[in-house]
Amino acid sequence: MGAVTPPKQDRSRATRQRLLASAVACLAEHGWAGSTVTVVAEHAGVSRGAAQHHFPTREDLFTGAVEYVAEERSAALRALPVQGRTAVIAALVDLYTGPLFRAALQLWVAASNEAQLRPRVTELEARVGRxxxxxxxxxxxxxxxxxxxxxxxxxxxxxARGLGLANVLTDDRARRERVVAQWAALLDEALG
Amino acid sequence: MGAVTPPKQDRSRATRQRLLASAVACLAEHGWAGSTVTVVAEHAGVSRGAAQHHFPTREDLFTGAVEYVAEERSAALRALPVQGRTAVIAALVDLYTGPLFRAALQLWVAASNEAQLRPRVTELEARVGRxxxxxxxxxxxxxxxxxxxxxxxxxxxxxARGLGLANVLTDDRARRERVVAQWAALLDEALG
Incomplete structure (x- = not known):
């Protein structure tokens, strides 16, 4: 017997996920203006035609990518062990630093100037926010x-979203940790 | 006697201020990619050459514009009458909605992908933040x-910054007012 070839649908799913991950990485690094379908396909090691088979439009690819990573993050959050509020607040704030937030921010800001992107991103953000x-x-x-x-x-x-924005241009970790510790104490008292 | 012509330095200052105001308006409306010196000069009714006389580079024009409006806002804040904390918190949050924040956000996000812009905007944001x-x-x-x-x-x-971001794609006023009212009460207690 020769090497095992994965079934076609598994390869298709793997290609799709590589494209989504590449789209988030490109958006975070190059911004919306620098993130075309061609750039993402190249980053994923996939032909442009294959990329367009999975995502017919640029808007499909990038809103799909931000949604995919947001869902992964939500699943990871829901799987957190039961723990104290300070740890929970730190985990929530962590959602807004790192590549997903950077990618979402680029998409968000691009949507404010692009009529084609705006309704898609508005709907996506409302859903992720809820x-x-x-x-x-x-x-x-x-x-x-x-x-x-x-x-x-x-x-x-x-x-948390504002702390994420403060972290975009500089490494704001030290200040952020002090703010989170203080606000965790305020919240713990407020939530009873 | 003919019509009074304003002294040359007054006209120069007026041109400069029209360019700064136009740069903020263009950035808020079209984003960084759509805001060239030519677009701003046209919006201000000034020749491209005159614009370049005042601001030799695109970076000079846009960081200058965001700084100018931030300083105007700071002056307005400092001039506020002494009032209760809830009103103060509402006024602070208001800084992060509206065209100045939109313009600053566009510049901020563009700076995260543009090496030429990044140190200028990082320094400006630190100064305005302090x-x-x-x-x-x-x-x-x-x-x-x-x-x-x-x-x-x-x-x-x-x-406040996070509330500003939430207001970029949709009119978030109703939700924002409830959040501000609640946190104003919590903060009033925390500040003693």
Whole structure:
């Protein structure tokens, strides 16, 4: 018997995932203007035709890529062991540093100037935002039936997003850790 | 006597300010990729040569524009009447919605992919950030000699930045007002 060839659908799925990962990497590194389908296909080691077979338009490829990585991150968050609120808050803030946030930010800002991209990204961000909120409420064991709790958690995620933005141009880790420690204490008291 | 012609230096200053205001407007509307010196000069009703006389490079024009508007905003903040913390927090958050934040965000994100722009914008953001922090501490009458107070104020400005980002693609005002009201109450307690 010769070498085992993976079934066609497995190869197709592998190609698709390589394209999605490459799209996120290119977006984070080169921005929207520098991220064409051709650049991504090359990065993934896939022909342009194969890339277009999986993702007919540039918008499909990049919104698909950000969604895919966001879903992976959500799954990782949901799988976290039960732990104290400070650790949970640090994990939530970590969502907004690193390549996924950088890629999403590039897409977000490009969408604000591109009519074709805007509705897709707006819808995607709303969906990802709701899911992140839901996971945060659960991990923090926050009781949203109590007045103000919903807004407390929302403000935490807004702060996390702002910390992510502060980390785009410089390594902001040292400052971020101090802010997170302090806000974790404030939240723990507020959430009861 | 004929019509009064303004002195040459006044006209020069007026041209400069029109260019700065146009640069912010173009950046907020078209993004970095769509904002060339030519586009800004046209928007300002100034020749390209005159624009280049005031700002020799594209980087000079756009970092100058964001700095100019940031300074105007800082001056307006410092001139606010003494008022309660909730009003101060709302005014601080307002800094991060509207065209200045949109323009700064475009510049910020472009700088993450452009080696020529990056050191200029990094330095500018650090300077504007320190100044905003200083003004916030003063307006909030926060005592930074108390442990945690510095980080509480920093976290508030990070939250404001994150709220600004959430407002880029959609009108997020209703949600933002509820988050600001809740966090204003939590922060008032934390700041004592």
């Amino acid at each position: 899911e992140t909120h839901r996971i945060a409420v659960e991990l923090l064991r926050a009781d949203e039936t109590r007045p103000g709790v919903r807004e407390t958690v929302q403000g935490l995620l807004d702060m | 100044e905003t922090h200083r003004i916030a501490v003063e307006l909030l009458r926060a005592d930074e000699t108390r442990p945690g107070v510095r980080e509480t104020v920093q976290g508030l400005l990070d939250m």
